[in-house]
Amino acid sequence: MLPETPALLLLRQAVRRWLDAHPYDDVAIALSGGADSLALTAAAVAETDRVRAIVVDHQLQHGSGEVARTAATRARELGCATAEVVAVTVGTVGGIEAAARTARYDALETARGSAPVLLGHTLDDQAETVLLGLARGSGGRSIWGMRAFDPPWGRPLLDVRRATTRQACVDLGLEPYEDPHNSEPDFTRVRLRTEVLPLLEDVLGGAVAPALARTAEQLREDGAVLDAAADAILARVRVDGDLIVDALVGEPAALRRRVIRVWLLDGGAKALTDKHLRAIDDLMVAWRGQGGVAVGGGSAGARLVCTREHGRLTLGFDNR
Incomplete structure (x- = not known):
């Protein structure tokens, strides 16, 4: 006892x-x-x-x-x-x-x-x-x-x-x-x-310390709601594994980047940063013909790269 x-x-x-x-x-x-x-x-x-x-x-x-x-x-x-x-x-x-x-x-x-x-x-x-x-x-x-x-x-x-x-x-x-x-x-x-x-x-x-812990809990609760909304959007804008730009570009930034994050993780991306998500978001909202964005998750001989082609975001390997 x-x-x-x-x-x-x-x-x-x-x-x-x-x-x-x-x-x-x-x-x-x-x-x-x-x-x-x-x-x-x-x-x-x-x-x-x-x-x-x-x-x-x-x-x-x-x-x-x-x-x-x-x-x-x-x-x-x-x-x-x-x-x-x-x-x-x-x-x-x-x-x-x-x-x-x-x-x-x-x-x-x-x-x-x-x-x-x-x-x-x-x-x-x-x-x-x-x-x-x-x-x-x-x-x-x-x-x-x-x-x-x-x-x-x-x-x-x-x-x-x-x-x-x-x-x-x-x-x-x-x-x-x-x-x-x-x-x-x-x-x-x-x-x-x-x-x-x-x-x-x-x-x-x-x-x-208690204030920081409360803040984390509140952010997790808010994030769960946003993540659920992003999952619903992803189901609508993903076609044949690609993201349809016109179907996603009008969504709020917080939801767009969550959709991008889940889509990248599903495609094998690793160690994603806010810089990655914003650069890929720019392929939709600040499109000026820029090249693809490399993300973690490739191999020694091939990078995992997100590119925009024909109104879609695609994820594939770029041999180096």
């Missing part, structure tokens, strides 16, 4: 709400041994019958294997049905932070079976994510933040502050693992956490 402290009750309520909205017979927990995932594990064990812990050992630091084994032991002590340690090899693509994330999620996907994976992301993580998206300047979608459930990834703690998970560990007598990467100023997210958000809280009088 968990002690009924305010912090643990908040965590249990958050997990209970998530499970009520997304009922599963069993769930997996991505356990790092840090405060957020430890507190989530304890709350999940108290709220559902079968919890499996998956501990990913990135093998980036000396002694990482021992840290992973300790986390797995704690998971069993908390009541997890199983606790599995998965060692991964982290590549170099995109930098160490991105490569570690890719390796971690790949390992979790393989180990989870049919269960959703609960992640210990908190409201503070959500605020950091929104600020990172804002810096990219890629439109409203880039500051939607994280969803509570983006299958198979579940995030029950998005309304819970990081201070609450730390207090829960104190209440349980657990000493969480402190990842040295979480205090490394070379990582942008660390500087947001330790410098930018505290400064914003000071300058703006507090409650900045």
